[in-house]
Every structure is written in structure tokens, then in C-alpha cells.
Amino acid sequence: MNSRQSPRSLLLRSGVALCILLVAACAGNGEGLDANGRPLVPGGSPPPPLSADLQAIQENIFTPICSVCHAGGTAPEGLRLDAANSYNLLVGVPSTEVPSLLRVKPGDPDNSYIIQKLEGHAAVGAQMPFGCPNTQPCLTTSTIAFIRQWITNGAPPAAAAAAALTAPLAVASVVPDSTEPVSGPPPQVMVAFNHELDMSQLATHSMHFEKFAAGATPTVSEQVAARITVSSANPRALMIWPARPLSAGHYRLVVDATSSSRFSDIAGQTVALGTPDERGQAVISTFDVEVLP
Amino acid sequence: MNLRTFRNQRLMLAALMLAIVALLRAAPAAAEPYLAVLEGYKCNVCHVNPTGGGLRNEFGLTYAKVLLPAETLDNALDSWTGKLTDRLRVGGDLRADWTRVTAPNTSSQQAFALEQFRVYADLTLIPDRLGIYVDEQIAPNGSQNEEAYVRYGNTTDGFYVKGGQFYLPFGWRLQDQTAFVREVTGISMTTPDKGVEVGYEHAAWSAQFDVTNGAANANTGSGYQVTTQVAYTKPIWRVGIAGSSTQSNAGDRRMGGLFAGLKTGPVAWLAEGDIVHDDGLGRTLAAGLLEGDWRLLKGHNLKLTAEYSDPDRSVRNNQQTRYSFVYEYTPLPFLQLRAGYRHNFGIPQNDQQHQQLVLFELHGYF
Numbered sequence: 001m002n003s004r005q006s007p008r009s010l011l012l013r014s015g016v017a018l019c020i021l022l023v024a025a026c027a028g029n030g031e032g033l034d035a036n037g038r039p040l041v042p043g044g045s046p047p048p049p050l051s052a053d054l055q056a057i058q059e060n061i062f063t064p065i066c067s068v069c070h071a072g073g074t075a076p077e078g079l080r081l082d083a084a085n086s087y088n089l090l091v092g093v094p095s096t097e098v099p100s101l102l103r104v105k106p107g108d109p110d111n112s113y114i115i116q117k118l119e120g121h122a123a124v125g126a127q128m129p130f131g132c133p134n135t136q137p138c139l140t141t142s143t144i145a146f147i148r149q150w151i152t153n154g155a156p157p158a159a160a161a162a163a164a165l166t167a168p169l170a171v172a173s174v175v176p177d178s179t180e181p182v183s184g185p186p187p188q189v190m191v192a193f194n195h196e197l198d199m200s201q202l203a204t205h206s207m208h209f210e211k212f213a214a215g216a217t218p219t220v221s222e223q224v225a226a227r228i229t230v231s232s233a234n235p236r237a238l239m240i241w242p243a244r245p246l247s248a249g250h251y252r253l254v255v256d257a258t259s260s261s262r263f264s265d266i267a268g269q270t271v272a273l274g275t276p277d278e279r280g281q282a283v284i285s286t287f288d289v290e291v292l293p
Numbered sequence: 294m295n296l297r298t299f300r301n302q303r304l305m306l307a308a309l310m311l312a313i314v315a316l317l318r319a320a321p322a323a324a325e326p327y328l329a330v331l332e333g334y335k336c337n338v339c340h341v342n343p344t345g346g347g348l349r350n351e352f353g354l355t356y357a358k359v360l361l362p363a364e365t366l367d368n369a370l371d372s373w374t375g376k377l378t379d380r381l382r383v384g385g386d387l388r389a390d391w392t393r394v395t396a397p398n399t400s401s402q403q404a405f406a407l408e409q410f411r412v413y414a415d416l417t418l419i420p421d422r423l424g425i426y427v428d429e430q431i432a433p434n435g436s437q438n439e440e441a442y443v444r445y446g447n448t449t450d451g452f453y454v455k456g457g458q459f460y461l462p463f464g465w466r467l468q469d470q471t472a473f474v475r476e477v478t479g480i481s482m483t484t485p486d487k488g489v490e491v492g493y494e495h496a497a498w499s500a501q502f503d504v505t506n507g508a509a510n511a512n513t514g515s516g517y518q519v520t521t522q523v524a525y526t527k528p529i530w531r532v533g534i535a536g537s538s539t540q541s542n543a544g545d546r547r548m549g550g551l552f553a554g555l556k557t558g559p560v561a562w563l564a565e566g567d568i569v570h571d572d573g574l575g576r577t578l579a580a581g582l583l584e585g586d587w588r589l590l591k592g593h594n595l596k597l598t599a600e601y602s603d604p605d606r607s608v609r610n611n612q613q614t615r616y617s618f619v620y621e622y623t624p625l626p627f628l629q630l631r632a633g634y635r636h637n638f639g640i641p642q643n644d645q646q647h648q649q650l651v652l653f654e655l656h657g658y659f
Contacts, residue, residue, distance in 0.1 A: 026614065027612055027613055027639050027646070028609070028610035028611045028612040028613070028639070028640050029610050029640070029641070030610055030611070030640030030641045030642050030643075031609075033608065033610060033642070034642070035640075036643070037604060037605070037608065037611040037640055037643065038608065039608055064643065065645070068604070069479060072546055072571035072574045072576075075479075075508060076479070076508050078508065078510060078541075120433070121434065122435075123435040124435050124436075124437045125434065125437050126433070126434075126483065127433070127434075130471065130483070131470070131471040137394045137399065137402045137648070138402065140400070176542060184516060
């Protein structure tokens with residue numbers, strides 16, 4: 001008997017084995033996991049019951065249902081609904097399908113695109129969650145009512161984030177920064193704060209981008225003017241727009257040394273942005289732009 | 294000439310036309326890839342789009358009129374050719390259904406729904422070289438463009454280039470857009486992307502290379518998605534490999550997939566396995582599909598699927614599975630009836646991972 005198998009026979013046997021494994025595959029027994037399939041944290045608390053609070057909505061709807069698709073590097077329409085991103089990408093952010101509508105317009109659920117998508121009467125695209133009602137249940141009217149009420153209440157951040165409002169004014173995040181090189185000209189840099197900002201203290205043209213020339217001694221090769229805006233629907237984030245697209249290179253975003261801008265919240269707290277450089281300018285962010293050919 | 298003789302002549306004419314078109318085109322398929330596996334066809338044999346789905350070409354429409362349905366009407370060949378002019382071809386799909394979804398400790402939901410009404414158009418500007426293709430979803434809700442691209446080159450034998458908005462090539466282009474393999478990869482016929490595709494079709498080989506924005510980069514311009522796929526098709530089997538890499542501020546994503554098809558008598562087997570790594574979320578996902586389609590009789594197909602999903606491979610005991618049973622009956626050209634049942638299994642503490650679905654669907658196409 002020939003003990004050697006032909007490659008074709010081996011391939012066929014492997015395929016059959018794979019098929020049997022797939023058919024016989026079992027679902028997980030859920031041991032040591034919470035209802036969302038995440039490992040239980042010792043001493044952790046169970047998800048709060050669904051209410052008109054973002055944290056409850058996050059843990060009962062966004063995380064278990066929406067973030068199955070809306071997360072990571074291929075989140076549809078760039079909308080990531082994991083706990084770390086949902087608020088900043090929902091509240092006051094124009095939808096990509098109908099840019100004239102905000103995904104969440106605080107105080108106005110009827111004109112919030114997320115409600116239209118969940119209720120199935122959006123002008124564009126399929127009802128969410130995707131596949132409903134064909135392959136999974138749509139959210140019930142009573143479930144959507146909690147999201148409506150959250151929006152009616154002004155779409156406040158989650159309770160944990162709200163607690164941060166008692167903390168001193170600080171920068172929560174800067175995108176992009178040195179930890180994530182961007183592979184194309186970023187349309188803007190976003191500086192997010194933990195409090196609502198006082199717009200009256202800001203000068204529109206008090207920042208600029210500096211590009212560095214390659215070489216052992218870093219020297220500024222060019223400056224790109226910038227314009228500062230704040231979304232009226234999300235007044236915790238500064239958007240800094242370069243006057244022209246940034247070409248490939250090493251950049252930093254700095255506050256003009258002569259600027260009279262004050263970065264303060266509506267309670268009057270102020271914060272000094274960035275790290276001072278040798279010319280007295282405050283450096284907010286340093287990042288690399290890698291433009292693909 | 295009596296009626297039977299006349300009917301036989303029409304059927305012979307239909308078969309002859311099919312054979313001629315097949316010889317001329319030398320390749321077709323559907324967003325039902327089991328048909329391609331059963332017939333040993335590549336996607337571009339039945340579809341204008343070389344990667345499958347959407348508008349059927351002349352051969353695809355003839356196949357749909359003559360070989361797919363249980364009954365071939367005498368006037369089916371004369372009734373609709375898809376051509377409005379020599380240069381303009383149109384088509385469409387309408388799916389309406391009644392579904393009932395149940396899950397433990399949850400009120401069941403049942404409803405009639407218009408799942409989709411899509412129309413397609415292909416305008417040939419220079420024969421076999423230059424064309425414009427559009428796939429527009431008309432309903433439900435408002436109109437939404439799915440695909441719109443310019444195509445240059447030979448999509449049946451040689452290189453071609455597509456530029457505009459189109460579906461990415463990655464694994465089986467299934468009719469069920471919610472299949473685990475489509476959900477985990479995020480690439481399906483509901484997630485078109487904007488960019489450029491370079492493709493190559495020759496004999497048994499099909500290959501595509503795409504550079505697109507990436508879904509997560511919508512309106513941010515913060516990165517690109519690079520996707521490539523190579524498939525080799527023989528009359529009773531095929532195999533393919535796909536890969537994709539996305540750069541975005543949300544974190545990079547890398548994906549790899551293997552897919553294969555095999556014909557054993559009247560049964561077509563489809564298999565796919567995908568693995569996805571999200572740098573930003575620090576997770577690795579995996580999904581698998583096994584589908585068997587048994588053509589019981591002309592116009593009758595029994596579809597059985599087994600699916601597997603692991604939403605995070607670093608977490609134990611969180612896997613999900615799904616099994617489906619669908620009977621597809623195509624009584625007449627342009628009309629298909631589908632009835633199905635699906636059962637999901639997941640972790641015990643999540644009721645929604647134990648949904649059961651009953652489906653009745655009416656599918657009209659042209």
C-alpha cells in the first residue's frame with residue numbers, strides 16, 4: 001500500500017476536516033464573561049439598566065449591538081461607537097450620508113440622524129442595526145425612546161465623563177499627535193477639552209503649523225497659517241484648520257507667541273496649552289504626514 | 294407545425310443562443326456564487342462587474358431566463374434582453390419579505406419589509422474597452438448610490454481599471470450581507486468604497502488590486518485601504534485568497550481570507566475563513582462560512598449554511614455560531630421565492646445571540 005498521499009488527496013481531506021470542524025463548532029459557554037462577551041472584571045459592577053444616560057445607552061445598545069461593526073479601522077461611515085469614541089463622534093458631528101444633519105443634535109431628537117436611522121426613515125441607506133428587521137430585531141420604540149430622551153436632555157456625556165467636569169480644565173485628547181502618523185493630509189487637528197470652552201476668549205488666527213526641514217538640526221522650513229473653529233453643537237473641541245493641505249513631512253502645531261488667546265471654560269478656568277519651545281511658542285501637537293503616492 | 298414542436302424548437306433555440314453566448318463570452322456568475330461553482334464559471338461570465346454581483350450581462354440574463362427557472366416560458370427570450378440601446382444595458386433586483394425574529398426574554402418582531410430595490414445601468418462608450426457603471430438603491434428610504442465607476446480595459450481577458458465608487462473584492466460575494474464573514478470583514482455589497490481598482494482576468498485567473506479611502510476614513514482623509522484578491526477557477530473547484538490593510542486614525546486594520554468552492558454532483562460547496570486584526574482596538578477577530586447548495590431540480594435549490602464567529606480571539610468562551618436552512622424556488626424567469634429558517638447560538642447571558650429567524654422572500658429581477 002502506498003503510504004504517501006497525493007497533494008490533491010491531502011487538500012481534499014484537509015478541506016473535509018475543516019468543513020466538519022466548522023459544522024461542529026460550538027458557541028462559547030460564556031464562562032467568565034459579561035453580557036457583552038467581555039471578561040468580567042473582579043469587583044466590577046454589572047451594566048446599569050437602560051436609561052436616558054449615555055453610559056447606560058453605551059453598555060446596553062452601542063457596545064453590544066452597534067460596535068460589532070462600528071468600531072476600528074473599517075467602521076462604516078467612520079462612525080465608531082465603542083465607549084471611547086461614541087460621544088465625540090456622535091454629538092454635534094455632521095452625518096456623512098446627509099451632512100446637513102447632525103448625528104446627534106442636542107435637544108432635537110427628530111432632527112438627529114441617529115434617530116432617523118434607528119427608526120428607519122432616514123433619507124439615505126438602510127435602517128440600523130444593519131439587517132433589521134430581516135436578520136436581527138430592530139430596536140423597539142421603547143428602547144429608542146431612551147436615546148430620544150438622552151438627546152432631548154441635551155445629549156450630555158456619560159456619567160463618568162460628567163464627573164470629570166468637576167476636575168480642572170484640561171486637554172482630553174489631541175488628534176493627530178506624535179503617536180499616530182497620518183497617511184494623508186489631515187483636514188484639521190482636533191483638540192478636545194474636558195469642559196465646554198468660552199468662545200469669546202479665542203482669537204481665530206492665533207495658531208499656525210510649522211514644517212521642519214530634514215536634517216540633523218531641526219529648522220522650520222515653512223509656516224502654514226491656521227484657523228480655529230469650535231462646533232456650536234460640541235463646544236468642547238477646537239478644530240484647527242490649515243490654510244492649505246499639508247504636504248508630506250514633520251509638523252508641529254503651535255500657538256503664536258504673540259497671541260492673546262485664552263483657553264478657558266465657561267466657568268472661567270483657564271489652561272495653558274502645550275509645551276513652550278525656545279521661542280516662547282506653546283507646542284500643542286507634533287505629528288508626521290506621510291502622503292502615499 | 295403543432296404546439297409541442299414549436300415549443301421544442303424554441304427551447305433548442307434558447308439552448309443554442311446560450312451556447313453561442315457562452316462561447317463568445319467565455320465566462321459569468323451572480324451574487325449567488327453557488328451558481329458559479331455549480332457551472333464552473335467565473336464571476337464575469339454572468340455579470341458586467343468582473344468581481345460579480347449587480348447587473349447581469351447578456352449571458353447572465355439568458356441564464357436567468359432559461360436555465361435557472363423551473364419553467365421556461367416560450368416568450369421569455371423575446372420579452373426582455375436588458376438592452377435599451379446597443380450601448381445601454383439596465384437591470385434590477387427587488388426583494389420584499391416577511392420575517393419573524395424571536396429571542397429569549399424578548400418580544401418577537403414580525404413585519405413585511407421592502408428589503409431593497411436596486412437598479413443597475415451600464416453604458417458602453419467604447420465596446421470592450423470603456424464603460425460607465427451605476428448601481429443605485431432606490432428603496433427603501435431615499436435613493437442611495439452604491440456603485441458608480443468608470444471602467445477601462447478588458448474585463449474578460451486582460452487588464453482593466455475601475456475608478457469611482459465600488460464594492461471591494463474580498464471572499465465570496467454572498468447574497469446575505471449579514472453573513473459573519475461579511476460582518477467581521479466589513480466588506481460587503483452594502484459597503485462600497487471610493488478609489489481605484491486594477492484587475493486582471495485571464496483563463497482560470499482573476500486578480501484585483503484596490504486602493505480606496507477605507508470606510509473608517511469617511512470625510513477625514515486620514516488614511517487608505519489597500520485590498521487585493523486572487524482567485525483560480527476550474528470547472529469543479531476554485532480557490533482564492535484575499536488580503537486588506539487599512540490605515541486610519543481609528544487604528545490600522547489588517548485582514549486575510551481564504552475561500553474555496555467545490556462541485557460534487559448537484560451540490561455546490563462554498564467555504565471561507567477570514568481573520569481580522571484591529572490595531573486600534575487590540576483585538577483579533579475570526580469568522581468562517583460553510584455553505585452547501587443542492588440543486589434538487591431545475592428551479593429548486595436547498596441552501597444550508599453553517600457560520601462561525603469569534604469576536605475577540607484573546608477572550609475565551611465568546612464564540613458565536615449560526616445555522617441556516619433556505620429553500621429557493623424559481624418558478625419562472627425573473628421571479629424567485631425563498632423561505633428560510635436561521636438559528637443563532639452565542640453566550641448564554643446574551644439573549645440577542647440566540648435569535649431565531651423565519652423568512653419568506655419574494656425576489657423579482659430583470
